[in-house]
Amino acid sequence: MGAAVQSVRLELAALLEQLEQYASAADEHGAPQKEALAALRRSGLLGSLVPSEYGGLGQNALFASRFIEAIAGVDPSIAIIAFQHLSVVSRILEWGSAAQCQQYLPKLADGRWLAASAWSETGAGANKQNLSTKAVQLDDGQWLIEGTKSFTTGAGLADLYLVLVQTGTNDEQSTYGNSSQTFFLIETTQGITADADTNLAGMRGSSTGFIHLNKCLVSSEQFIGSLGGAPTVINGIRSCGLTLGAVSLGISEAAYELALEHVRSKGLKNSPLLQSALSELHLSLEAVRALVDKVASKEGGEQLAKIAYQSKIFASEASEKICREAQQIIGGSSYVRGRKLERLLRDARAVSLMGPVNRLAKEIIGKELVS
Numbered sequence: 001m002g003a004a005v006q007s008v009r010l011e012l013a014a015l016l017e018q019l020e021q022y023a024s025a026a027d028e029h030g031a032p033q034k035e036a037l038a039a040l041r042r043s044g045l046l047g048s049l050v051p052s053e054y055g056g057l058g059q060n061a062l063f064a065s066r067f068i069e070a071i072a073g074v075d076p077s078i079a080i081i082a083f084q085h086l087s088v089v090s091r092i093l094e095w096g097s098a099a100q101c102q103q104y105l106p107k108l109a110d111g112r113w114l115a116a117s118a119w120s121e122t123g124a125g126a127n128k129q130n131l132s133t134k135a136v137q138l139d140d141g142q143w144l145i146e147g148t149k150s151f152t153t154g155a156g157l158a159d160l161y162l163v164l165v166q167t168g169t170n171d172e173q174s175t176y177g178n179s180s181q182t183f184f185l186i187e188t189t190q191g192i193t194a195d196a197d198t199n200l201a202g203m204r205g206s207s208t209g210f211i212h213l214n215k216c217l218v219s220s221e222q223f224i225g226s227l228g229g230a231p232t233v234i235n236g237i238r239s240c241g242l243t244l245g246a247v248s249l250g251i252s253e254a255a256y257e258l259a260l261e262h263v264r265s266k267g268l269k270n271s272p273l274l275q276s277a278l279s280e281l282h283l284s285l286e287a288v289r290a291l292v293d294k295v296a297s298k299e300g301g302e303q304l305a306k307i308a309y310q311s312k313i314f315a316s317e318a319s320e321k322i323c324r325e326a327q328q329i330i331g332g333s334s335y336v337r338g339r340k341l342e343r344l345l346r347d348a349r350a351v352s353l354m355g356p357v358n359r360l361a362k363e364i365i366g367k368e369l370v371s
Contacts, residue, residue, distance in 0.1 A: 008045070008057065012067065015043045016074050023075035026205025027343050031196070033205070036078055037157065040111070046082065047109030049089050054105035061090075061241025065296035068242075072250025073257075076347040077205030079247045080354070081114070084153050088115035088162045090240045091183070095225045095233060100185065104160060116154035118211050119164040119355060121147070127360055128177050131166040133213060135182070143167075145184065145191075145216040155209040156194030161186050163213070168228060176356055176364060181230035184222050191216035202346030238305035244351050245292040245315030251348045252288055252319040256281050258334075258341050259326035277329055281322055288315045306368055309361040316351040316358060323348050 019040075022033035040046065048064045050056020057063075064086050072079035089108055092100055107113040124130045133147025145165055152161070168180035186192060196209030225233040259281060263274050291311040294300060300307045323345040327334045334341040352358045 011043050011045060012070060015039055015045065016070060019071065019075045019078055023077075023205070024338060024340075024343070026075065026077060028338065030199055030204045032077065032081070032157070032207050036075065036205070037081075040078060040082060041114070042111055044110065046085055046111050046114075049086055049093065050105050050109035051093075054101065054109055056105065056109035061298065062293065062296040064242060065246040065292060068246040069250040069253070069292075072247045073254040074250075075205065076247055076251055076344070076350075077203045079250060080203060080206050080244075080351075081116075081154050081157065083242065083244065083247060084117050085115045085158075087237070087240075087242055088117060088160065090242060091162055091224050091233065091237070092185070094236055094240065095183075096185075097221065099221065100224075104185070108160070113159035114154060114157050115160045115162065116152060116158035117162045117355075118149035118152045118155075120149060120151045122150045127356070128164060128181075131164065131181060133163070134166045135184070135218075141220065143184070143218050143220070143222075145186070145213050145218060147213050149211045149213070151198075151208055152194075152211050153203075153206050153208045155196040155207055155211050157207050159188050161188070161192060161211065162224060164230060176360065177230040177234045179228045179231055182227050183224040183230055183233050184218055185224055186213070186216055186218055186222065190218060200350070202343075202348070202350040204346075235305060238308040239298070241296045241298050243292060243295050243308050243311045243315075244354055245288065245295065245311040248312075248315035248319040248348065248351050249285075249288050249292050251344050251351075252285050252315070252322045255319070255323045255326040255341060255344050255348075256285050259329040262330045274329060277325065281325055284318050284322055288318050291315065306365055309356075309365055312351070313358050313361050316348070319348040319351065320345065 019036050022036040026033050045067055047056035048059045048067055052058040068079050068083050071082055092104060108115055119128060121131055121133060133149060135143040135145045137143050163184050163186050165182055165184055166180060167182040191214045193212045196207040198209045200208060260278060263269060268274050291314055295308045295311045298304060326341055336342060
C-alpha cells in the first residue's frame with residue numbers, strides 16, 4: 001500500500017511539473033497545449049475514482065478533490081477539464097449500467113478517453129429550463145438527437161459527452177433541470193462536432209466552447225439514469241463529494257503562496273501591515289479548505305447536497321478576494337498580463353459562472369432553507 005501511495009505521489013509531482021511549463025502558453029494562445037493534455041492522460045490520475053477492476057486507482061472523492069486542487073494551483077484550465085472528466089465518471093459509477101461501466105470505465109481510467117459534460121445552451125437560462133436540444137424516439141426505438149450545447153469544457157477534446165436533452169413536454173416546476181429532460185452518454189463519433197474558439201477571458205486553456213449534435217442516433221441503453229430522470233441525477237451530483245470549490249481552493253492556495261513568497265523574498269517579513277494581510281488571506285484559505293474537504297469527505301448527512309453548493313459559492317467568491325488581496329501585497333507587477341497571479345484572478349472569476357452559476361445556487365439553497 002505504501003509503495004502504491006508513493007507511486008501516485010510521484011505521478012502527481014511529475015504531472016504538476018509538466019503542467020507548469022505549458023500553463024502560460026495555453027493562456028496566451030487560448031487553447032490547451034497538447035503536451036499538457038498528454039501528460040494528464042498518461043498520469044493515470046484520471047482513473048482516481050474508477051474501481052480497480054476497471055483499471056482505475058479505486059480512490060475516494062477526497063483523493064479526487066485533492067488531485068483537482070493540486071492541478072488548479074498550477075493550471076486551473078486543466079483542472080476543470082479533469083474535474084469534468086471525473087464528474088462524468090462519477091455519474092457512470094452511480095447511474096450507469098453494467099454494460100456502460102464495462103464499455104467506458106477502462107478507457108476513462110487510463111486516459112485513452114476524456115469525458116465532458118454538455119448541459120448549457122444559449123437561451124436556455126442558468127436553470128436549464130428551455131432546452132432546444134431535443135430527442136425524438138423513432139419507430140425502431142432509437143433516439144434522434146439534434147441541437148447545440150454552449151460553454152462545454154473540453155469541447156473537441158472529449159471522446160464521451162454527458163448531454164442534457166429535452167425528451168418530453170417542458171415541465172418548469174423544478175429550479176434546475178426538469179422531469180422532461182434526460183441525460184445521455186454520447187460518443188463523439190455518433191455525430192458530435194465542436195467549436196472551442198470562444199476567446200474566454202479566463203480558463204483560456206480549457207477548450208470551452210460549443211458542441212453540435214448532428215442527427216445523433218442513440219439507443220435507450222445510453223441513458224444515464226432513467227427517461228425524464230434529469231432532476232434526480234442532478235440532485236445526486238450534489239452529494240457525490242466533488243465540487244468546483246476544489247478548483248477555487250487550488251487557485252486560492254497558489255495566490256496565497258505567491259503573496260507569501262513575495263513578502264519573504266523582498267525582506268518584508270517584519271512589516272506588521274503585511275503580516276496582518278497574510279493572516280487574513282490564510283484565514284480565508286483555511287475556511288475554504290474546511291468546507292471543500294467536508295463535502296469531499298461526504299460529511300453533513302442530509303445537509304450534504306446543500307453544503308456542496310455552499311462550498312462552491314464560498315470557495316469561488318473567496319478565491320477572487322484572495323487573488324485581489326494578493327495583488328495588493330505584491331503590487332503593480334502582479335497586474336501585468338501573463339503573470340501567474342493576473343491569470344489566476346481571471347480564472348478565479350470563471351468558477352462562479354460555472355454550473356450552476358452562484359446566483360442560481362444561492363436561489364436553490366434559499367428555497368431549501370424556507371421549505
